[in-house]
Amino acid sequence: MVWIFSICVGVAIELSFQALKRLHVDQPWENQANSYWTTEDVVRHRVSWVKYCAFRLIPPCIGFLFLASILTKYWPDSFKLPLLLLAALISVIPRDVRQILFARLTIGRRVVHACISLVVLLLALCIFGMSTLVDLATLAPSLPDIINDLWSVLLVLVLGVAYWSLTSTSQTTTDTSSVSEYEFIRERYLRIRHRLEVVIAAASREFDASKALLFAIAIYEDMNRPRWIRWIENALVFLPGVQMTVGICQVKSSKPLSDAESIALAAEQYLSGTLFADEKKPDLATLASILSSYNKGDKYASQIYHIMSRIEMIQLVDGA
Numbered sequence: 553m554v555w556i557f558s559i560c561v562g563v564a565i566e567l568s569f570q571a572l573k574r575l576h577v578d579q580p581w582e583n584q585a586n587s588y589w590t591t592e593d594v595v596r597h598r599v600s601w602v603k604y605c606a607f608r609l610i611p612p613c614i615g616f617l618f619l620a621s622i623l624t625k626y627w628p629d630s631f632k633l634p635l636l637l638l639a640a641l642i643s644v645i646p647r648d649v650r651q652i653l654f655a656r657l658t659i660g661r662r663v664v665h666a667c668i669s670l671v672v673l674l675l676a677l678c679i680f681g682m683s684t685l686v687d688l689a690t691l692a693p694s695l696p697d698i699i700n701d702l703w704s705v706l707l708v709l710v711l712g713v714a715y716w717s718l719t720s721t722s723q724t725t726t727d728t729s730s731v732s733e734y735e736f737i738r739e740r741y742l743r744i745r746h747r748l749e750v751v752i753a754a755a756s757r758e759f760d761a762s763k764a765l766l767f768a769i770a771i772y773e774d775m776n777r778p779r780w781i782r783w784i785e786n787a788l789v790f791l792p793g794v795q796m797t798v799g800i801c802q803v804k805s806s807k808p809l810s811d812a813e814s815i816a817l818a819a820e821q822y823l824s825g826t827l828f829a830d831e832k833k834p835d836l837a838t839l840a841s842i843l844s845s846y847n848k849g850d851k852y853a854s855q856i857y858h859i860m861s862r863i864e865m866i867q868l869v870d871g872a
Contacts, residue, residue, distance in 0.1 A: 565639070566642070619639055623683075633676075741866055755819035759816075762823060765826055765842075770800050
């Protein structure tokens with residue numbers, strides 16, 4: 553039982569950041585720095601270390617105090633330090649450790665993630681030290697209330713994060729003055745190019761589809777449907793009679809599709825014959841006409857057009 557509380561506290565800390573992030577991405581780019589800060593904001597000095605540390609450490613501090621008070625009141629003989637460190641590790645693995653090990657980040661951003669991970673572990677150690685000096689049991693609510701409230705909070709956070717991830721459609725913008733937005737699209741472009749450039753090139757050749765347009769659609773849909781959401785969607789289409797958009801290009805299907813399969817299907821069904829001369833992007837009206845069968849609406853076409861413009865800039869600057 554005591555280990556479950558520790559794990560739940562760590563999960564709740566991470567879910568609180570995920571919920572805040574989903575609220576943040578539904579705001580205009582120019583307002584996002586006021587609600588959610590990333591390691592890029594620290595590296596580029598858009599936010600001070602003090603503010604960023606407060607942003608990252610207040611939720612763990614609350615969680616660790618809650619856990620320490622519960623352990624002190626109901627399990628006074630438990631090993632509080634290992635349990636606090638477990639909660640700390642669970643809270644930083646999805647956010648910081650994963651970014652350090654697997655994300656394509658600059659050295660500066662990796663250092664920030666490493667520092668925050670270390671500080672979170674030190675914070676857990678400090679809360680443990682406090683629990684040996686101060687009776688934290690007075691902060692603990694009754695055990696039945698804890699169980700009911702904790703599961704309620706976790707359920708609300710999980711459903712909230714899933715809902716915002718599945719319904720958010722405003723992660724791109726036409727604000728061409730936003731450096732943050734440019735770097736965000738650049739990071740997505742480089743990541744998708746690393747994983748799927750061969751697949752996109754093959755689909756472009758086979759179906760005479762625009763390579764730049766395939767990249768732009770993949771980037772846009774990847775921002776709105778991260779990989780873990782696509783896993784859920786692929787699981788749902790196993791159900792009889794269920795048809796939904798799946799894969800990185802969000803193609804309608806009644807069976808699971810890998811990212812590579814969705815790219816090929818998008819090229820075949822919607823983008824065949826769209827290979828533009830010299831791979832120059834078309835004007836917005838032409839693009840809207842091309843995308844009308846894929847995703848109706850001027851807003852979608854303008855966002856894809858904007859991403860294609862960014863890709864041109866990235867290729868020019870990086871030689872990518």
